[in-house]
Amino acid sequence: MTTETTTPAAQRAGSAALAGGVDTRRSRPLRWRKRRGPMIEDSRGIVSETDLRQPRVRRGMRVVHVFLSVTLVLAGLGPLLWLAKAAVTPTQDTLREPFALWPNGIDWANLSTAWNDIHIDQYFFNTVVIALGAWVFQMLIATTGAYTLSVLKPRYHRVLGSLVLATLFIPSVVLLVPLYLTVVSPPFLGRDYSLLNNYLAVWLPMAANAFNILLVKRFFDNLPREVIEAAQTDGAGPFRLFWSIILPMSKPILGVVSVFAVIAAWKDFLWPLLVLPDPAVQPLSVRLPAVQSQTELDVFLAALAIATIIPVVMFLLFQRVFLRSAGLGGAVKG
């Protein structure tokens, strides 16, 4: 349910990153090699090596380093470190001296209270289920759809492609009410059937994502046709071609789409709030604001910290995929 497409420069840089290192980024045709280089490495910028020999420039660069370190640590890491500290600090200390480091000791019990008493464990599990299901359905639709549009190309592929693409221009806000009513009484399923409180109500609308299809289709379009033709000559049918040739060659883009899918599902707030009214099935993003008023501040901050830890750890583990996706796809809105 996003309305953006890739920016040309981001595309170029993104495909360069996919191709395995920025050194191949210009003038050479894209190669889909397995080797993956770091995304951002030394490249020629404004300041040249000759500039750097001047002491004035050297001093300037040192200032830039200090400025970047200080700002980025303060802005990027600061709030999270504060959250980590406050999560294990008693409420009174946080309220009285928000920056004091545990004047009255560390309160580890906050974490277990948050986990057990306000059922963060349950909501955490719900969030994981929602993210996994959203991932499965988005991958299924994005790959089969892109395969139809890029490789199989039935007669109607142009019409179908434009209809899918057209939805990129429709902002998701216009879908809010009619989509909600669709979930309340879905078509073909009889009058009394409702998808409310059913995870399919979150998974399926997320799968109708034209941006994913476009991304995967562009990647499929750039796969070497000779390989596909060779496989077909060797007698591979469409299913075999899809499963054993196209998908294994497309791991980089599938990684990118996976990151998008999981992040979007993890972030989503308004839609699960509408279609999952039963607290027992709600994800963290919906429960956290709801429990705020009845929860003591220290326990609430512990809950926030728990909700943050998994995405942050995922990011630190798969940094390259995350940053590559960010460069490729533009900012992903929730």
Added chain:
Amino acid sequence: MTTTQAPAATARRRRTPRTWVKNGGLTALAFALPMILIFTVFSWGPIVRSVVMSFQKTNLLQPAEFVGFDNFIAVLNDPLLGTAVLNTLYFAALALVMGFPIPILMAVLMSEVRRGKGIYSALAYLPVVVPPVVAVLLWKVFYDASPNGVLNTVLGWVGIGPQPWLQSQAQAMPSLVIEATWAAAGGSIIIYLAALLAVPPELYDAAEVDGASIWRKAWHVTLPQLRGVIFVMLILQILATAQIFLEPFLFTGGGPVNSTTTVLLLIYRYAFQNSLGGNYGMATALSVMLAIFLALLSWIYFRLTARWSTS
């Protein structure tokens, strides 16, 4: 795509269900079907239904009846609409002033340093990874208006008195924008970094041959090369800010005194916070009006990116 039915067309060219299956029509349909079904029910259908509903009076209890432009007139006569539009514009303007130049500057600086780029990018991107709801709830704690609040304490260090933040009509919206900027800047920085990598090094080499200083290189090479991305990011940001919902919904609920009620919040209230049952007609009418405006913007955006990526 059009096959002429010329007599020369042999039996091989004629389409019968059997040849269709034989030529892979059925398997192609099998691959296309999940996408077609999902899009019909959850995208194309609701889009059409949205337009239809904007001309209907409906609340799910009684059968829908057509009311012409009544919903649109009702929305346009709602005194809150003007407030919501102005607030949304105010948010967008503030977000442009605060949030737009910072990522460009940071990305240019980050692309110049010789070491530590990876760590800087990771640090910059960290806030983007924090779930937006968590970010808002955390900042809500930061914005505690008491003198011992987190941000007020920081202000105290530099000798500024405590601010009311979310509790004052004047400061609520800027507070929302600060959090939104913090949450989004990292993503923009990464995009600008990618764009900076794509600047051809020859341009800098050429500028140096002509004796250009660092400032002149930045001004005459880097910025013009970034122009395309900057414009695209501008449109993307307008698209995003026009649909701002999470921040006003969770921070202030639209208050104080509707000073942070945005267009999307108004749509939400029409549909889901209505004591008389959902006024889906008015909600969809306002959605359609907003959507037309946004679709025009994204169309311009798409035309530009399509032109740039082919050139």
